[in-house]
Amino acid sequence: MDEYDEMFLTEDDYDQQFADELEVLAEMDFDPVAATKQSGFRKQKNTSFQGNNTAGDQHLRSQSQAAPAGTPKAKRPRQDVAKKLFEVSQNDDITPPSSPEEFHPPPGTRPKLVPAVLDISGFEGILESPERVTTATQCHALKRPPPVGGYVSVTDHRGNRVYLRETDDLRGKAVDPSALRSSHDALGLLVVPIEVLREQVAERVKFGELEDGPGDEEEEGMSSRLWVDQFSPCQYTELLSDDFTNRCLLKWLKLWDQVVFGRERKPPNRTQGNFNQANPKFKTKSQITEEILEADLDQYKRPKYKVALLSGPPGLGKTTLAHIIARHAGYNVVEINASDDRSAELFQKRIDTATQMKSVLGANEKPNCLIIDEIDGAPAAAINILLATLNRKDGQGVDSGADSGAEPLKKKKKKKESVLLRPIICICNDLYVPALRPLRQQAFLLNFPQTQPARLSQRLAEISRAQGMKVDTGTLMALCEKTDNDIRSCINTLQVSIGSWTFCQNKGLFNLWQEIFQLPRIKRKRVGEGLEEGLKEGGGAQRLQHILHLASSSGEYDKLTQGLYDNFLLMRVKDPSLGGVCDALDWLGFSDRLNQTMLQGQNFSLMRYMPFLPVAFHFLFAHMHVPRINYPSSQYEALTKTAASRNSLAAMLSDVPACIRTRISEISLSLDILSLLLDIICPKLRPVNPQLFSSREKQQLSDLIDTMISYNLSYRQDRTPEGQYVYVLEPRVEAVVCFPGLPPRRQLTYQAKQTISREMELERLRRAETLLLLRNPQEQENRPKVVTSSVRNHQQRLENILRNTVVEIRVNIYTYTNIDVCVEVAMGTAVGNSEVWFRFNEGVSNAVRRNVYIRELL
Ligand SMILES: Nc1ncnc2c1ncn2[C@@H]1O[C@H](COP(=O)(O)OP(=O)(O)OP(=O)(O)O)[C@@H](O)[C@H]1O
Incomplete structure (x- = not known):
């Protein structure tokens, strides 16, 4: 057929x-x-x-x-x-x-x-x-x-x-x-007609006739889909998050039942919480959470906290949990991504649409539950809009039947501003983003704990079993540990690894590498016949033909060569002068040139020489022992690193002033300049306030800032996954000249980097201002007090402070003479005819330290 x-x-x-x-x-x-x-x-x-x-x-x-x-x-x-x-x-x-x-x-x-x-x-x-x-x-x-x-x-x-x-x-x-x-x-x-056919199919689906199993198309789609989507949980029982978190969110959502569904709330069981009242000072986190969930509803029958804020590391299933719980509680889920909708008006519109409209799709019209994902990426304006929505006090919108009567326009406007009557679940990775602070105080906080590795590995085992792969529990546990129990990473890794595993299985690459690095077994009879003869049959020409045939039929020359390159140094070599290794490197070089010539000249007749590299490796490294072959990854890693290094260098060079840019290239920068430059920008700076630097130190700092600005380097504050703040050099060129095995470079202290970063900001502003004035001299004339003198900035600031202080004192003098009590005036001028007095405050502070000699005070 x-x-x-x-x-x-x-x-x-x-x-x-x-x-x-x-x-x-x-x-x-x-x-x-x-x-x-x-x-x-x-x-x-x-x-x-x-x-x-x-x-x-x-x-x-x-x-x-x-x-x-x-x-x-x-x-x-x-x-x-x-x-x-x-x-x-x-x-x-x-x-x-x-x-x-x-x-x-x-x-x-x-x-x-x-x-x-x-x-x-x-x-x-x-x-x-x-x-x-x-x-x-x-x-x-x-x-x-x-x-x-x-x-x-x-x-x-x-x-x-x-x-x-x-x-x-x-x-x-x-x-x-x-x-x-x-x-x-x-x-x-x-x-x-096609319409009728469609209707018939819809009918059959409706009556369950077509539910027997996925069709071919669906099956095909399933196989090409990501496993994270394919195995995404659909029910509450499939969730991997801990039960307490699941229950709390569900309980909080159920608090909305009265206002949303009109269901009467069961009276809270207060007997359980009584033990808190005995010792209200010491409440555990879960007790506080339970208390919130037991609290009375507000005047509109809403829970005290109108928004639940789920926080936790990525990939733990927060969004999935929110979706499932909301559906479970009878809502239609509307999700918006706060990082995508960065315009405040759009954000407002989306919130209003989701909280004030009803789902009209499907047989059952359900009320909406709004899920705002990645709220930590939202701008402060968006958070303020959300807060304003939560805090709306207007009762006009509670019952639409209430707004009948006069002034329809006014009412219409008021209805738009109706009080929030739908639950909102916000999701974030970092709860402590500054923009979230006001929301934190008004939200029901639920911190998402790490997924239990045992539970996760069990789920992974289920998934791999469903995909026809048996993976031992130890490996799955190791995977969970490596990914910090990130469900998404685990499942994706599993899918990718099964992909490469299948690939290797299909192509027999591992077998091929094994054949290359292992000598064929010579039958006993032949060994008995004599080594020479045995080699002739089991080795020599036959072996050459065999490997040549295997390599040519595989066709995967690139991967094959990578495997040889990654593994040949792990083989047992008897040759103490490493002549075999040198030969192998020569062969690799030759193969590389061959490949290059072939591709550049599109001369594919040269391809026939490619399978000779495995043959050479076989004769150089084949051994009786079974070799341990690793899947080659060095080339991919090297490629990734090269790309990252190039990007960093390009980013650095992109904003280097033209006078310097003409003298440096990417190559000279990476080979000659960068490692020295990184030492130059790490001078020894005393850990004190830069105001207290000696003039030599000030000069050093100024030179350092000049160098860093010239080479487009800066320090940026970052936060490690452990929550520690650090200053990192940007662009990240340190990695370009950081070779494994060498001792780490000397680093400046956090405080020194902070000082440099701040001074650089100021210097950049100053330069920008000077440039602006140079371009627009008219503005300079309009400004009488432009910094034209060579007096340094901090000196000017000090002078300004002194000037202001004098004015203040004069005012004070005027005031005090009126009331005839002025201690400072009575004391007269300070040592050195200065009008600035030092007052001794009892206590100790290490904030500013400076050597002050008694003679200076006399
Ligand atoms: N129990 C589970 N079984 C299988 N897959 C799951 C399970 N829970 C979550 N996943 C999958 O893990 C992936 C990550 O889940 P989800 O997006 O909910 O995590 P998240 O914590 O919200 O991550 P992010 O903070 O990055 O948005 C999803 O693709 C989801 O389908």
């Missing part, structure tokens, strides 16, 4: 055998009279569809009933439908035109059917009239592109592709889809 016969359940050995040839013959206008068995069929082809049908019927009958050709056969029940089709077809011949005249229909006649739009997917629905379909497709749907003329390829939902010949009357013209649709309808090609 060919794929069309298969599709339409017909059987035809002859067709199967000669389907392709027949098509080509049909395309080339082969005279069918001369043909033997098919002659009847071909002869009638150009007459009408009715004829075709008869021929097809005859042929089918000959298959099914073994009756002589031409014997009439009783009509099948659905053939009246087919008849209708063919009656229409007689008027609208859909056969490709056989003569040039046919290309030009007389004006005013209806457009002919365009085979290019034949919807073959619909045929499947007409199971009871296979003959008609077979005939129609045999005539027009070709299995390969027609040798002459244009064609359109059509693929049905099973992936079967056919080619439809274009007719001249439409070639090159814009096709009006409505016209095509009407011509379809007129012909009744689908017998039952």
Whole structure:
């Protein structure tokens, strides 16, 4: 059966055998009279569809009933439908035109059917009239592109592709889809219109007839889907998060039942919490949480905390939990991503839409539960909008029936500002983002604990079992540990590793590497015959041929070479001078050059030399022992590192001033400059306030800042996963010159980096201002106090402070003289005729330290 016969359940050995040839013959206008068995069929082809049908019927009958050709056969029940089709077809011949005249229909006649739009997917629905379909497709749907003329390829939902010949009357013209649709309808090609078919399918789905299992398409989709999606939990019981968290969120959501669903709330069981009252000072976190969940509702029958804030590391299933719990509690989930919707108005609109509208999709209209994901990525303005929504006090919107009467416009406006009546669940990774602070105080906080490794590994085992892979628990536990129990990472890693595992299994690469690094076993008899002979047979030419054959048939030269490169140094080498290793490196170099030449010159005749590298490695390193082969990863790692280093260098060079940029390139920077530069920007700075630096130190700091700005380097504050704040050098060029095995570079202290970072900011501002003034000198004239003198910035600041202090004192003097009590004035000027006095405050502070000699105070 060919794929069309298969599709339409017909059987035809002859067709199967000669389907392709027949098509080509049909395309080339082969005279069918001369043909033997098919002659009847071909002869009638150009007459009408009715004829075709008869021929097809005859042929089918000959298959099914073994009756002589031409014997009439009783009509099948659905053939009246087919008849209708063919009656229409007689008027609208859909056969490709056989003569040039046919290309030009007389004006005013209806457009002919365009085979290019034949919807073959619909045929499947007409199971009871296979003959008609077979005939129609045999005539027009070709299995390969027609040798002459244009064609359109059509693929049905099973992936079967056919080619439809274009007719001249439409070639090159814009096709009006409505016209095509009407011509379809007129012909009744689908017998039952597609809309009706769709409705029938929908009905069958509704009544569960089509729930037996996934169709081919679905199965295909399943296999190509990510496992994280495929195995995403659908029910509460499938969740991996701890029960306490699940229960708390569900309880909080249930607090909304009264206002959302109008269900009466059960009186809280306060006996359990009584032990808290005995010692209210010491409440555990869970007790506090329970207390919140037991608290009374507010005036609108809403819980005290209108929003639940779920926080925790990524990939633990927070979003999944929120979705499942919300659905479980009877809500329609509306999710928005706060990092995506960064415009405040849009955010407001989305919140209002989700909290004030009802789901109208599906049979059951459900109230919405809004889930705001990644709220820690939202701008402060968005958080403020959310807070404003939570704190709305207007009661107008509570009952829409309340706003009848006068001033409809005003009411309408008020209704928009209605009080929040739907639960909102926010999700974040970092609870302590500054923008979240106000929300933290108004939210029911639920910290997501780490997933239990045992539970996670059990789930992973289930998933791998479902995918036909058996993985031992130790490996799964190790995977959980490596990923910090991140469900997403675990499942993805499992999927990727099974991918490479399958790949290796299929291609037998591991076997191949093993064959290369292991000597073939010589049979005892042969060993007894003599080593030379044994080598000749078990080794030498035979081994060469064997490895050559294996390597050529694998075809995976790149991966094969990577495997050889990653493993050859792990093999036992008896040669103390490492001559074999040098030879291997020469071979690798040769292979690399060969590959390069081949690809650059597109000279693939050189490819035949590629399998000789494994042969060379076999003769250099093959051993009797079973080798331990590692899957090659060094090339990928090196590529990733190179890309990261290049990106860092490019980022650094991108903002380097032109005068320096002309002198350095990426190569010179990475090979000559960078490692020294990193030492230069790490001077020894005293851990004191820069105001207290000596002039030499100040000069050093200023030079350092100048160098860093010139080379586009800066320090940026970052937070480690452990929550520790650090300053990191940006761009991250340290990694470019950091070689493994060498002692780590000297680092500046956190405080020194902080000082440098702050001073750099100031210096950048100063430079920007100077540049602005240089470009716009008019502004300089308007500003009388522009920094033009060579006096340093901190000196100016000090002078300003002193000036202000004097003014203040004068004011004070004026005030105090009035009341005749002024201690400072009574004391007179300080030592050195200074008006600044030091006052001794009892206590100790290490904030500012400076050596002060007694003589300076005298
Ligand atoms: N019990 C489970 N079984 C299988 N897969 C799960 C389970 N729980 C979650 N997942 C899958 O793990 C992935 C991560 O889940 P989810 O997006 O809910 O995590 P998250 O904590 O919200 O992460 P993020 O903070 O990055 O948004 C999802 O693709 C989800 O389908």
